[in-house]
Amino acid sequence: MEAERFGCIIVGGGIAGLSAAMVLARHEVPFLLIERGAYSGAKNVSGGVLWGTDLARLVPEYWNDPNASFERFINHRRLTFLDEQSAFSIDFKSSHYDTPPYMGVTVLRAIFDRWLADKVQEAIDRSACADASFLAFDVLVERLLVEDGRVVGVEAGGERFYADCVILAEGVNNLLTRQIGLQAEYVPADHMAVGVKEVLRFDRRVLEDRFQLSERSGMANEFIGAITDGVEGGGFLYTNRTTVSIGLVLGMADLRRKRKKPYELLDRFKAHPVVADMIRGGEVVEYSAHVVSTGDMRAMPRELYADGVLVAGEAANLLLNAGKAIQGMDFAMHSGILAAETVLEARRVGDFSAATLRRYRERLEQSYVLQNMRNFQAAVRLLHEPVMYERMPRLVCDLGREFFRVENRPAPKLRQILREVVRRHSSLPELLKLTYRAWKAL
Ligand SMILES: Cc1cc2nc3c(=O)[nH]c(=O)nc-3n(C[C@H](O)[C@H](O)[C@H](O)COP(=O)(O)OP(=O)(O)OC[C@H]3O[C@@H](n4cnc5c(N)ncnc54)[C@H](O)[C@@H]3O)c2cc1C
Known part of the structure; x- marks a missing residue:
């Protein structure tokens, strides 16, 4: 029996994979998306706020869809420092964020990904490739097929499927990305x-x-x-x-x-x-x-493309957690879109070699995804230092406790409180150094 052939194969039906699929469906590219879970979202975990407005690009005016599966839009942000008994928060709420397209929406992945997969299926059904594009669930891609150093397809469920290009959107446990040597076998647990x-x-x-x-x-x-x-x-x-x-x-x-x-x-x-x-x-x-x-760029694959293959979403370790928010889903969505757009370009020129697919890297470099990751690497690393999750939150809470305390005795001035609190938890030189580093990092 002749093996099936597609314009593109997408491994993984999470946010990166579905976003790529939506672009391909809209542009009449026959593709096969393979997801190991029984449905999209079955295997996925997020906090989760989906930040940014890319969702509105994929599903215009999704907020008017009666089945829209987002939970709530975010108009209230809070960053809280804790010691054992206290909480000191920076709190910001604004009706400025109340109008669509929203700055961010909360999602529950088992519901959201399934809804997004339905939207992709609707786009397939409307396209000229309705009989040539498929979303396949409950199927594990076991390995990539490589011929003469280029990825030519996948082996899944004991069958072989071929394509001009494969998009790896397999998430953080990127075994296939490792199979072809783009990611080192061992990623440090740090x-x-x-x-x-x-x-x-x-x-x-x-x-x-x-x-x-x-x-x-x-x-x-x-x-x-x-x-x-x-x-x-x-x-x-x-x-x-x-x-x-x-x-x-x-x-x-x-x-x-x-x-x-x-x-x-x-x-x-x-x-x-x-x-x-x-x-x-x-x-x-x-x-x-x-x-x-963690968002540390040292964990990224050595490259995000090779002959016949692109890596998107958290499979490429595209994520930023610099203290303000976890940005993984929006990065997955955006990189999925850019990967699919690169496939469209490769189809136009009829070349799926690394020479053309490197445009994906360029697109990512020009996008907010890699620009933010680069710009905030110092913040990511600063956050990993014990002083940031041990002594600093204690200092902030202590400051709050002393400042808000009202007693029947003469009250100290803020500068006296500050001096005393800094002395208890740190020192002025250390604090100045940290403030300077944080200033530069943020
Ligand atoms: C506790 C927690 C909280 C988080 N909070 C947030 C948040 O608030 N905001 C945010 O933006 N991000 C958050 N993230 C990060 C976010 O969840 C990820 O960055 C995002 O899910 C990445 O999307 P993805 O599509 O790249 O990968 P995934 O969502 O992991 O999707 C990969 C898909 O590929 C499938 N797959 C893998 N291998 C194969 C294979 N061989 N064959 C077939 N299918 C395969 C998997 O089943 C899965 O469905 C959080 C993560 C965690 C764990």
Whole structure:
């Protein structure tokens, strides 16, 4: 029997893969997307806020879709420093963010990815390739087919499928990217993290009253400090329609070094007096854990293309976590779009060699994805230093505690409080040095 041949094969039906698929479907390119999960989203974990407006490019006016599977749009941001008893937050809320296309929307991946896959299927059905493009689920791509040093297809479920080009959108466990030597076999655990997350269900009224939400507005809260028991990392809490997603992202090497268990640290985070007040009465309806990149560019594949192949999304370790937000899904979406656009260009010139596919790298370099990763590498590395998740949050909380304390005695001036607090947790030279580094990094 003759093996099937496609214009493109996409490995992985997560956000990167589906985004690439949407572009190919719109441009009448026959393609095969292969996803190992029973449906898109079955195997995926995110916090998760999908930042940016690329979703509106893929599904115009998605917010008007009655089935639109986003949970809430974000108009409320909060960054919280914690010690064992206190929380000091920088809080920003604005109706400026209330109008579409939204700055960011919360999503639950098992619902969102499935909806996006349906949208891709609709685009396929409308295209001239309705009988030539397929989304295949429950199928694992076992290996890439390589002939004369170029990727020519994939082997999946014991069958061979050939294509002009393969887009690897296989996520952070990028075994196929490693098979062809683009990624080193061994990625240091220092550059990888473990994300653990629970979804807690609330009565909708309770949730909206507690977090001051109206209709579809939502809040994204990042945390740094005593919650991780000295392990590198931080926490998050995002509001969904009737649930909150709460979790931690923890340095893998540090977890191992300090012999801590992610789920025990998550319990500790939830038990923090300030956090416990936020989630009181929530019923756990989902628990998940997943490896996640740290955003350190040293973990990226040595190249993102080769003859006949492109690497997109977290398979390429495209992610940024510089303290302000985790940006993995938007990077996956954008790189998926750029990978597909590069395939369109390669089809126009009839050349799928590295000489043409290098345009993908150029597109990424010109995009916010690689520009942000490069610009904020110093912030990513600074965040990994123990002082940032141990002493600094304590200093900030101590400052808050002293500043907001009102007693029946003469009150110290702010500068006196500051001097005393700095002396307790750090020193002026150290603080000045850190402030200078943070100033440069951000
Ligand atoms: C706890 C946690 C919180 C996070 N929070 C956020 C957040 O708030 N915002 C944000 O933007 N990002 C967040 N991220 C990161 C984000 O989830 C990822 O960056 C994003 O999912 C990457 O998308 P992707 O499509 O590249 O990969 P994935 O979503 O991992 O998709 C890869 C797909 O490929 C499939 N696959 C893999 N190998 C094969 C194979 N051989 N054959 C067939 N199919 C295969 C998998 O089943 C999967 O469906 C978070 C991650 C974690 C773990």
